[in-house]
Amino acid sequence: MKSFLALAALVATASAHYTFPSLVVGGATTPAWVNVRKTNNFNTQAPVTDVTSPDFRCYDSATNPTAQTATVSAGSQLGIMSDGTIYHPGVVNVYMAKAPGDVGSFAGDGDVWFKVYQITAETNGGSSISFPAEGVPGVTFTVPKNLPSGQYLVRMEAIALHVASTYGGAQFYISCGQVNVENGGSGTPGPLVAIPGVYTGYEPGILININYPIPKNYTQPGPAVWSG
Numbered sequence: 001m002k003s004f005l006a007l008a009a010l011v012a013t014a015s016a017h018y019t020f021p022s023l024v025v026g027g028a029t030t031p032a033w034v035n036v037r038k039t040n041n042f043n044t045q046a047p048v049t050d051v052t053s054p055d056f057r058c059y060d061s062a063t064n065p066t067a068q069t070a071t072v073s074a075g076s077q078l079g080i081m082s083d084g085t086i087y088h089p090g091v092v093n094v095y096m097a098k099a100p101g102d103v104g105s106f107a108g109d110g111d112v113w114f115k116v117y118q119i120t121a122e123t124n125g126g127s128s129i130s131f132p133a134e135g136v137p138g139v140t141f142t143v144p145k146n147l148p149s150g151q152y153l154v155r156m157e158a159i160a161l162h163v164a165s166t167y168g169g170a171q172f173y174i175s176c177g178q179v180n181v182e183n184g185g186s187g188t189p190g191p192l193v194a195i196p197g198v199y200t201g202y203e204p205g206i207l208i209n210i211n212y213p214i215p216k217n218y219t220q221p222g223p224a225v226w227s228g
Contacts, residue, residue: 016087017045020156020175024079024140025070032083036177038065045083047160047171051206056196057108058155058176067178069103074184075145080156080177081138088160088171089131089210092119092139093222095155095195096147103151103178113155113198114189114226117141121210121218129214133158143179144228146187151180155195159221165209167201191223198222 019039021032033042039059041047048056055061072078080094094117099106119133133139139156153176160171198221199206205221 017041017047018082018084018087018158018173019045020080020082020138020158020173022081023070023154023177023179024077024081024138025072027077029079029081030070033065033067035068035070035179036175037067038063039175047173049168049171051172051199051201052196054196056172056174058153059174060176066104069151069178069180071180071182072143073182074143074147074149076143077140078143078154078179079138079140080154080175085135085137086133086158086173087135088162089134090158090160090162091121091131091205091220092117092133093157093159093220094118094139094141095157096189097153097155098148098189099151099153101151103153103180106151106153108153108176108195111192111194113193113195114191115223116144116226118220118222118225120220123215123217126214126216129210129218131161143181144187144189144226146185146228147181147189148186149181149184151178153177154179159206161208161210164207165211167207170201170206185228187228189226189228193223
């Protein structure tokens with residue numbers, strides 16, 4: 001009986017985690033790990049909790065992955081899908097970084113990342129807090145119309161906050177896709193940040209108790225969204 005209960009608990013815990021293995025291009029979801037670099041947790045679904053770790057960027061140190069690069073147009077819709085749903089209460093950030101050449105050999109070092117999309121929490125002065133990203137299978141956003149043409153990494157970051165009341169408790173579910181942006185503009189994306197480096201882990205939107213007392217407001221981690 002004990003072994004059965006332990007197994008049930010393990011299954012329940014695993015089912016609460018997720019990965020983001022697919023893009024949505026032209027309305028079609030791409031196969032898993034084709035246009036997204038395979039992450040270390042492709043079979044465990046375990047999150048990253050150390051925001052200073054090199055794995056905080058694309059979470060692919062153990063897989064040394066390759067991926068195919070999908071072509072999208074500036075101003076079009078681009079999606080990132082999970083292998084289930086975003087199970088935990090939390091928020092989403094999507095970052096992009098322009099490769100100097102072939103994105104397949106681009107590591108994303110330095111201050112090269114900018115935020116293009118986010119889903120934050122909704123509060124009303126301390127009586128409730130809700131998370132619109134909770135329970136959705138993925139996110140879709142508009143590639144900025146003025147984004148310069150070229151090859152980019154697209155980094156999905158879902159931050160689960162259900163046990164974030166102590167340092168290191170926030171869980172980050174991460175993946176990096178590869179896209180070639182065509183028909184771009186002449187915008188200058190920014191602010192530019194480094195990943196890791198963008199967070200310390202002590203930000204009020206990362207180190208937070210969402211249960212009690214209910215937060216009066218919520219501050220989204222990271223820079224402002226660049227919409228072009």
